[in-house]
Amino acid sequence: MPELATFDIAAILPFILIGFAAQLVDGALGMAFGVICNTLLVAVLGVPPATASARIHIVEIFTTGASGLSHLFHRNIDWPLFLRLLVPGVIGGVLGAYLLTSLDADIVKPFVLGYLVLIGVWLLVRGILYPPKFKRPTVIAPLGLVGGFLDAAGGGGWGPIVTSNLLVQGGEPRKVVGTVNSVEFFLALSVSAAFIWHLGFEDIVGPTLGLIIGGVIAAPAGAMMAKRFSPKLMLVVVGVVLIATSAFGLYRALFA
Template sequence: MIQTVFADPNQLLLFVLIGFAAQMVDGALGMAYGQISSTLLLSMGVPPRQASAGVHTAETFTTAVSAISHVAHRNVDWKLFGRIVVPGVIGGVLGAYVLTTVDAGIAKPFVLAYLTALGLYLFYRGVMHRHTERSPKVVAPLGLVGGFLDAAGGGGWGAIVTSNLLVQGSNPRKTIGTVNTAEFFLTVTISATFLLALGWEAFTTATVGLLIGGVFAAPFGAMIAKRVNPDVLLTFVGGLVTLTSLYGLYRALFT
């Protein structure tokens, strides 16, 4: 079934559209490309490690364009970038290794429940205009955990890192741009780890479609993040984290 779906070139346009939509959301809000893409692939019967490998292979290219766009629009806090990128890469390698050797899905419901609560809190702060900007204190451990869960779960870097930095008071536009830029280095490392473990089996029609759609959408996301009011960004981030986490929690517990 999986081979039939991915061998059909007529499916390419569908995955291009999904990749475009997912990257528009990710570039503007700093999350959800992995969650949207991985959820689709898993719903079509793709094993978790192939789904994560395929999504991260596509993200290697989409995050490169997204990073360039955010840098061009001055959405990056380079000090914050330096504090999250190395721990994120280390966590990503560990997560990819775990996913190719053992079942890492046991902790998924707990992580999703935590993200749901976090999303509701961010949504509340955005709606009530209560976001007070200050320098985040917990950064490196956040990068490590975010990178690990991103690789092991097929997505989640933005949901974990962006949302937690925003809770600590980080500027929404700079946070989104910085996390997206760091994600490029994370996805390159994760993809290389998967390729060493799995070979090229995950590079399918779906991967190509997600890649094409994501590359076209990447510049627009950075433009949106630069121009939208911080409280509005925070509200949308909170709503997106809540909805995607609730859906993932439902799938993890009841399907």
Template sequence: MPDLAAVDWSAILPFIAVGFAAQIVDGALGMAFGLINSTILVSVLGVPPVVASASVHAVETFTTAASGISHVLHRNVNWQLFLRLMIPGVIGGVLGAYVLSSVDAGVAKPFVMAYLACIGLYLLFRAWRGEVERREPRVIAPLGLVGGFLDAAGGGGWGPVVTSNLLIQGTEPRQTIGTVNTAEFFLTSTVSLTFFLAMGWKAFTLATVGLLIGGIAAAPLGGLLAKRVPARPLMAIVGVLLSLTSAWTVYQAVAQ
């Protein structure tokens, strides 16, 4: 565990900024905190994937708690959908953390990201056409299981996988984002505990401290933004973000 008394605070300022920006995006759009931070830790700083995932999930335990409270206060949560997502999500998260701690799960990541990029383009097309009709989602528990697994094994993915697929099924954007964010707290808490039991304190670095400070500072703002932004532009922004982040991840995997 980092010695906070000996921390060079100027060195972690970039991580505070990244954590703040990533949490603003995640809280408002229901995705990208894990993807943004894991990408920077692994691709820019050379942190091993298992350590990056453990660090990000430790931070998300706190940021998703603050973000979830914000969404609850702004009435952005569908509690029936929450329960149907949260339980299989936790199960999938434990399985994903175990796989990442034992084997290389990065092989499938480019294929998952290519799929999400296509989902993002489709959401963007629907927003452009004005198609934001409401429907009851049919595929929920399997979606939570897969989303939880990919989130733990890939260092991020719960929001992109679950939020985007629920929107495809016709759920209301504001409540979808709030519900997925709130359920993520239980997922990240379970995944963090699993990593801690498998790896101990060596999973957590000074970068974790910076991401935590920035993320907690930004977390209360996400629920307000999700409540204020209309459904059509919200769906469009989700589509753009999902397409760009997924395409960038695929490019990095192919370029290696």
């Protein structure tokens, strides 16, 4: 590929920093890698929503693959729950990717940023009210379908939507986190394939490498932060950051 012959580390440095910051938070919270990456790519750097989501899901093949193997080793996967989330999650993800690549980027961007503002508000409220009161899980397949769809269409949201809803429904935290993270590997794989089919590979290879480098470097630090910082504080901080950046991007998209 011609891009590889003129590889410039300075060109992908912003993406390395974004991947690092997002993985740092995701490692501490167990969620929000895709949401933070998408917010910074779309709202700050002006990347088209479909391209941003494609880059994020390719990166997540690496991050969620490592996470899934770790959860498998520690027996954190609830296999019946895994199977009930897998099929609807993949279907929703492919549908979300198809929708996002079929629409004009300028039309889609305000809706994506509005969705990210709502996710930020939701994380902020959850942080303020943390911990939630748990009930027994009853809704799984529809949650997987919606989570997969919004994750692909919005460039993030599988973890915040699916993990937290299952916890609120009463799932065992260790099993919920391990299972949802493991399913996310297959979601990222299928969504990435759908995006590459529609967008091609050349448009996403360089920046994607930057996100992968940043995410891999930050993974150990994120795990250390998970032991030292309050989840309540981190959820509040993430919610505030998402609301601020997404609202700014939404304002620019609507009124600039």
